[in-house]
Amino acid sequence: NAGVTQTPKFQVLKTGQSMTLQCAQDMNHEYMSWYRQDPGMGLRLIHYSVGAGITDQGEVPNGYNVSRSTTEDFPLRLLSAAPSQTSVYFCASSYSNLGLVPGELFFGEGSRLTVL
C-alpha cells in the first residue's frame, strides 16, 4: 500500500524560483492538507481541502497555492520562493471530515525544501 506519497523528498531552490510539491494518496480520503514543520514551531497548517474542488487556508497560507482537481492529488505550489519558506513539508490525508468522526491523519514522509 502506497498511502500518502510526496515528491520530491529534497529540493534546493534559489530565491524567486517556483516549484510544486506533489502529494498523492490512494486511500480515497476526502480530506487532505499541507503542513510545514520548523524547529520550535511544531507543525503549522498551510492549506487544506475537504474534497475535490474545495480548498481553504490554514494558519500560514501566504506564499503558497493549492488546488484539488481530483480526490487523489493535492499539489502545493510556491510561486516565488523565499528563504523563509525553507522548511520540511508534510502532506496528510484522512478518511472523513465535516462533522463526521474524523479519522487520524496519514502523513507522507516529508519534503525538505531549502531556499537560498
Next chain:
Amino acid sequence: AQKVTQAQTEISVVEKEDVTLDCVYETRDTTYYLFWYKQPPSGELVFLIRRNSFDEQNEISGRYSWNFQKSTSSFNFTITASQVVDSAVYFCALRRGNTGKLIFGQGTTLQVKP
C-alpha cells in the same frame, strides 16, 4: 480561536522512569477531537490516539496512557517504564468537529537515556 500548548519543550529521563507529557488546549467548540502523534528521529509522523470531546474516559495501551480532563482542558500523555525507543518528538493536536482543520502544538522532545 483554537490553540494547543505543549509547555514542555524538552524532557530528559532515564530508562524505566515514568514520564508525563502535558497538553493544554483552547477551543470554544463543544465537539472537537484530540490527537497525539509521535515523530521518531527517522522523521515520520505516527498516530497514537484520538479522543472525542464527549468521551472523557481515560485510555491505556500497554505502557501508554492518556488522561483527558475537560474541566482543565488538558489531554496529558504518560509513558510508564520509558524505553530508549520512546525517544521522539510528541505532538498533541486539536481538530474541530465541523471542519477538517487539525492544529498542532509545538511538540515535546523526549529523550530517554539508557
